Amino acid sequence: FTLIFGGVVCWGTDKVDYLNRGLMSVKGLTLVITLLLLMPKIHFSQLVHMHHHLHYIWALAPIFLTSFGFHTVIPSLVNYLGPDVKNLRKIIILGSTIPLVLYSLWLMSTLGMLPLHGLYSFDQLAKAHHSVGLLMVFMDKLSHSTFISWGLNTFSNVAITTSFLGVTLGLFDFLADGFQRPNSKKGRLHTALITFIPPLCCAIFFQKGFLKLSIFW
DSSP states (O other), X not given: OHXXXXXXXXXXXXXXXXXXXXXXXXXXXXXXXXXXXXXXXOOHHHHHGGGGGGXXXXXXXXXXXXXXXXXXXXXXXXXXXXXXXXXXXXXHHHHHHHHXXXXXXXXXXXXXXXXXXXXXXXXXXXXXXXXXXXXXXXXXXXHTOHHHHHHHHHHHHHHHHXXXXXXXXXXXXXXXXXXXXXXXXXXXXXXXXXHHHHHHHHHHHOTTHHHHHHHHO
């Protein structure tokens, strides 16, 4: 995974752009269809009672910040598009608003489908240390739809890939600037090694490090 998609990042920003457009199209279409299928299964009474648990909202801060922390990509956008402030402002506003709308619909779907207590509930997810895979299993059981299960798994896998491309592109340009690596084949190879080797080692030797850090925060 790192070799293939990291190679795309090392190849050039325009290659990341074209690949990301295709993946985002697949992800967006899958999410919209899945949400449309999930909407009729939402129990709005569960959403009404959610205001009793708003004092837990600060616990979501680490997840929220990592979900919408796209700001490291701005230097890459400037390098790719030039210092066009009007165009960059439009990209940032649309790039923030569209995910926010989709994220809100996703929260409505999950919070409206899964009960707080019972067999397929948030209680069981908490006991499993908030497993995303288990969440998919629960939604599959509650929806009784093969397509919803397929759609959620497809969306999750593509979302991981697009996140990897966006985050590592920003990190790649940041490190190239910080270590003053030239924009040549040799320079980009040096930057790629600095960008991908440390997180790859973390992924291999500290496989649950991110989860433990999230729980700690």
